[in-house]
Amino acid sequence: MQVTCHNDASIFETLAPEWNALVARSLTNTPFQRAEFQSVWWKHFGHGALCVLTIRDDNGKLAAIAPLFVDPAEGGTVRWVGGEEIADYLDLIAPAADMEMAARVLWDWLNSPEGPAWKRIVLSNTPQWTQTLHHLHASAVASGKQAAIIQLDVCPVVALPNTFDAYLKQLDSKQRHEINRKLRRAQGSEDAVTWYIAGKRRDIAEETESFMAMMETASPQKAAFLTPQMRAAFRDTFGVMHQAGLLQLAFLEVGGKKAAAYAQFDYADRIWVYNSGLDPQVGGPLSPGWVLLARLIEDAINNGRREYDFMQGNEDYKYRFGGKDTYVFRLVVDR
16 A cells, blocks of 8 residues: 655646546545646645645555645644535545545544644535545544534435426426426517527637626625635636536526526536526526526436536525435544
8 A cells, every 4th residue: 555645736737637537436426526626726725735645556556535735724724625615525535445445544644654733634525425524533533532523514416307397297386387487488588598508619718707797796695705816716617627528607698698607517427506697687587597497407307417416505496496405514623
């Protein structure tokens, strides 16, 4: 077993093919753990000491990755690369059979002479379907340290059937009627209602700016979220994920004017809804946000996707469209 801490951010690029291949085989296989996403996050938000811990077996095959950094706050806090604000799911990167081993190696390394100086471990946004935090919690308690696992947020997820009609039948009758009514109204509108997902023929940089402009008009909270730093991160994130073929930047237009927008990732037979935007001045009576979301769910079903993941947040519309809660957690360990 070979355990190496990589401190240089060039590791995201040099290890990318092997890294992403491991993500695809991992238990927590999400777009946020791919090398390009984590590289952009570190570029814009990274601080403190980077440590991408790699674990290789005796034959040199990459078995696990623990993308970490040590935030200098509070005497040294170990965190996942990816942070908490823009990466909804974070975890060790390893196949299911190797997750317990990877957690054990990570804990041993953190407490070895080769490990970093730290006072706290705060690992957030780790989903319910992995036991990583429980393994680390057990090791911490056995070592006499204070440790707690805290439910951090909900992530409503829709299980997608084979047809859009079958999906609508999953909803309660009132909600099904409401979606159908809004779709019929859009179809009968005097102003043409069309939608598209930005493909290779469109300028993704220009579409990204349009999307952020619609985020800004959607709510004061989203406008405040879009700091200059966050805007720069979105530009790079959308760029690399588009290049990887994973980004779906979708717009609904009313009379040729953009009225609603969604940014989502199409990855591992699941749609991951990243953010949304709205121009309240365009097509308001037509409920463009609802119409676009319904069309995107229909598109996901038509393309054989199995789940539609609204990710973090308990906004009402997620449940109206059939979302069922899953959970993300945070581990806190104090020395």
